[in-house]
Amino acid sequence: MTERHILVVAHTGRDESLEAGVTVCRLLADAGLTPVVATDSVDDLRAATGGAALRVLDDSDTGNKHDVAVGDVELVIVLGGDGTILRAAELVRGGSAPLLGVNLGHVGFLAESERDDLADAVARALDRDYLVEERMTxxxxxxxxxxxxxxxxxxxxxxxxxxxxxxxxxxxxxxxxxxxxxxxxxxxxxxxxxxxxxxxxxxxxxxxxxxxxxxxxxxxxxxxxxxxxxxxxxxxxxxxxxxxxxxxxxxxxxxxxxxxxxxxxxxxxxxxSSTPVRLARLHPGPFTDRLVQKFALPVNGWRGGAEVDATPTGAVTLPRASDRGAGGAADADVAFGAEAAEGDAR
Missing domain, CATH: 2.60.200.30 (Probable inorganic polyphosphate/atp-NAD kinase; domain 2)
Structure with missing residues (x-):
């Protein structure tokens, strides 16, 4: 059976995020997985978990080789605000792992779940019970x-x-x-x-x-x-x-x-770019609802009815990480061989 690798990205400089990171690592360990963490958070998480077994993601920024390659990561659970999600997107750039954000910040527009839903989010991640939405970069x-x-x-x-x-x-x-x-x-x-x-x-x-x-x-x-x-x-x-x-x-x-x-x-x-960012969605729905929720928009008095089509749009169901090959496509952004034909060099 192929070993599963789920990356946990947390802003360990903040107590709430560190606590959430410890919770997720323990939930993954209880399910028989060894959590994968980034090089800049491994020491904090090991100390906070009392020396729990952790694996470390290869760091493409420094070239340091560690336990798990980016292309072998199935999913990234991100604990924090949008800034932490952007950091996670950097870490797995070039791979195919989607990002599942749990909002610990303010607006958290890119996040999928809130702090209170943490255990449910991990359970659904383990069951691969999510859709994947591709975002242009x-x-x-x-x-x-x-x-x-x-x-x-x-x-x-x-x-x-x-x-x-x-x-x-x-x-x-x-x-x-x-x-x-x-x-x-x-x-x-x-x-x-x-x-x-x-x-x-x-x-x-x-x-x-x-x-x-x-x-x-x-x-x-x-x-x-x-x-x-x-x-x-x-x-x-x-x-x-x-x-x-x-x-x-x-x-x-x-x-x-x-x-x-x-x-x-x-x-x-x-x-x-030819390489999108993939977001894992637990609650797919109209983007309008996300706008209303995140910006706390006033909708009292709207007279719409139940006939409104609430079918989610813009979400793309992709093969789960276990159904794909281990390797991720390399970021094609650095190869600009067709540049002269693209019209932007003038």
């Missing part, structure tokens, strides 16, 4: 004089921001390699539908249902008449140039986790 590159000098990915957004508070950035934006406009601004957000309820939402962008394949561009405090949020097709490319007019420099942030300093003259290109 961004492939992000930084170019200088046409040469790619840095590349990464993002689940929520890639944001070009001013590096110094006192100086506005001069930016030029383009879609599909064609110039659109230029303006002074604090920055520009390029987001996925998942990220439409994150930074892009705070900047006045539209809420985009995750079942829709699209890319968003949302200016940040732009000093311009035409600086409206844009929604383009999933096969388009978005680019932002940091113009060398005032000498101001920028910084690129991806999901608020990975940063790169942008010199004047740099171009940031974002397009759809």
């Amino acid at each position: 961004l492939s992000v590159r930084v170019k200088v004089d046409g040469e790619v000098i840095w590349q990464t990915w993002a689940l929520n957004e890639a944001t070009v921001e001013k590096a110094s508070r006192e100086r506005m950035l001069d930016l030029a934006v383009a879609v599909d390699g064609r110039p659109l406009t230029s303006f002074g601004a604090d920055g520009v957000v390029m987001a996925t539908p998942t990220g439409s309820t994150a930074y892009a939402f705070s900047a006045g962008g539209p809420v985009v249902w995750p079942s829709l394949d699209a890319l968003l561009m949302v200016p940040l405090s732009a000093h311009a008449l035409f600086a409206r949020p844009l929604v383009v097709g999933p096969n388009s490319s978005l680019s932002v140039d940091v113009l060398d007019r005032t000498g101001a420099t920028g910084v690129l942030w991806c999901d608020g986790r990975r940063a790169f300093d942008l010199p004047a003259g740099a171009r940031v290109v974002a397009r759809r």
